[in-house]
Amino acid sequence: MRRWIPYTLLVVSFLILTYVTLDRYISDEGPMVISQTSQTSGNNSKNVKIGGPFTLVDHTGKKVTEVNYTGAYKLIFFGYTFCPDVCPTAMQTVSDVLETMGSKGEKLQPLFISIDPDRDTPEILASFLENFHPKIIGLTGSQEQIRNVSKSYRAYFAKVQEQNEESDDTYLMDHSSSIYLMGPDGEFIKIFSHGAPAQKLANELQSIL
Amino acid sequence: MKSKLVKAMAFAIAIMFFAFPSWAISYTSGNIVVSDPFARATAGPARVGGAFLKIHNNGNQTEHLVAIVSSISDQASIHQSLEVNGIMKMRPIDSLEIPPGETVVLKPGSYHVMFMGLKGRLKKGTSFPIRVVFKSGARVNINVPVLGPGAKSADPKR
Numbered sequence: 044m045r046r047w048i049p050y051t052l053l054v055v056s057f058l059i060l061t062y063v064t065l066d067r068y069i070s071d072e073g074p075m076v077i078s079q080t081s082q083t084s085g086n087n088s089k090n091v092k093i094g095g096p097f098t099l100v101d102h103t104g105k106k107v108t109e110v111n112y113t114g115a116y117k118l119i120f121f122g123y124t125f126c127p128d129v130c131p132t133a134m135q136t137v138s139d140v141l142e143t144m145g146s147k148g149e150k151l152q153p154l155f156i157s158i159d160p161d162r163d164t165p166e167i168l169a170s171f172l173e174n175f176h177p178k179i180i181g182l183t184g185s186q187e188q189i190r191n192v193s194k195s196y197r198a199y200f201a202k203v204q205e206q207n208e209e210s211d212d213t214y215l216m217d218h219s220s221s222i223y224l225m226g227p228d229g230e231f232i233k234i235f236s237h238g239a240p241a242q243k244l245a246n247e248l249q250s251i252l
Numbered sequence: 253m254k255s256k257l258v259k260a261m262a263f264a265i266a267i268m269f270f271a272f273p274s275w276a277i278s279y280t281s282g283n284i285v286v287s288d289p290f291a292r293a294t295a296g297p298a299r300v301g302g303a304f305l306k307i308h309n310n311g312n313q314t315e316h317l318v319a320i321v322s323s324i325s326d327q328a329s330i331h332q333s334l335e336v337n338g339i340m341k342m343r344p345i346d347s348l349e350i351p352p353g354e355t356v357v358l359k360p361g362s363y364h365v366m367f368m369g370l371k372g373r374l375k376k377g378t379s380f381p382i383r384v385v386f387k388s389g390a391r392v393n394i395n396v397p398v399l400g401p402g403a404k405s406a407d408p409k410r
Contacts, residue, residue, distance in 0.1 A: 124295055127302025128333045129340045131292055132360045135402025171295035174376075174401040199339050213300060213327075213368040220340035237335060238361055
C-alpha cells in the first residue's frame with residue numbers, strides 16, 4: 044500500500060505543474076499579437092515591423108504619402124466615421140491630449156485612417172473631424188490602399204455581416220482600437236491601448252517627445 | 253418671520269443646486285429610474301448615432317431592457333462594444349439585465365443605444381425624445397440632450 048504514495052505524489056505534482064504552465068502560457072501567449080507584446084517592450088519594432096509607406100487621400104481631398112508627415116511624431120488610429128462609440132471616444136482623447144500638451148504637442152500629428160473607405164469619403168471625414176481638434180488629419184483611399192496600410196501596421200479590420208439586413212449603409216466594422224505612436228522618420232515607438240485616459244497619454248508623450 | 257422663511261427657501265434652493273447639478277436629469281416610472289441620458293452629435297452624413305444613459309432598478313425583480321423606441325431613426329437597438337485582443341467589436345444585444353437594487357450604466361466602451369438610419373443629423377445643443385421599454389411592460393419616456401461628438405458623460409464639463 045505504502046508503495047503508491049510516492050507515485051501518487053509524482054502524478055499530483057505533474058498535474059499541478061502542467062496546470063501552472065498551461066495557465067501561464069494561455070494568459071501570456073494568447074492570440075494577442077501586437078498590442079500586448081509591444082506594450083510590454085517598446086523595442087518590439089525590431090522584431091515585428093510596424094508601419095511603412097502608404098499612399099492615401101486626406102480629408103481635404105489631397106493625395107498624400109507617409110513623406111508628408113516626416114518630421115512629426117504621429118498618433119495613428121484606424122477607425123470609421125459611422126462608429127458611434129469607440130472612434131469618437133478615441134478622437135476626443137486625442138483632442139484632449141493635444142489640448143493638455145499645449146505647445147509641446149506641436150510635434151504631434153494625429154492621423155485618423157478610415158478602414159471603411161466605401162462610406163468614408165474625404166468630405167465625410169472632414170465633417171466627422173470638424174468637431175475635434177483641428178490638427179487631426181483624416182485619411183482614406185481605395186480598398187486596396189486601406190488594406191495595404193492596415194496590413195503594414197498589423198491593424199485588423201473586417202466588415203460585420205448583419206444576418207437580417209440587406210446590404211444597406213448601416214453595416215458595422217470590427218477594427219483595431221489601439222493608437223500607434225510613430226516617430227519622425229516613421230519608426231514604430233509604441234502602442235497605446237484604447238481607453239487609456241488623455242492625461243496618461245499626455246504624460247507618456249511628454250516623456251517621449 | 254418673513255425673512256426667516258425667505259432665508260430657509262434660499263437655503264433650500266441653494267441645496268438643490270448643489271445636490272442636483274443641472275445636467276443630472278432623471279426619469280422615474282414605477283421601479284425604474286433612468287438618468288443622465290446623452291447622445292453624441294453626429295457628423296453631417298453619418299446615419300448612425302449613439303446614446304448613453306443609466307438605469308436603476310428599485311424593485312425586487314430583475315428588469316430587462318428590451319427596446320428603445322424613437323422616431324429619429326429607422327431602427328434603434330442596444331449595442332455592446334467589446335474589446336477582444338485589441339480588436340473593437342460592436343454587437344446588438346436582445347436584452348440587458350438590470351438586477352434588483354442595481355444600476356446599469358450605458359457608457360462609451362460598454363453598452364450604448366444605437367440609432368441606425370438616422371433621419372437627420374444629431375446637432376449639439378438639441379434634444380429628442382425616446383421611450384425606454386422593459387420586458388415587464390414598464391416604459392420610461394425620456395428626453396435625450398445631444399452633446400459634443402466625443403462626449404464621454406452627461407456632465408458637459410467633462
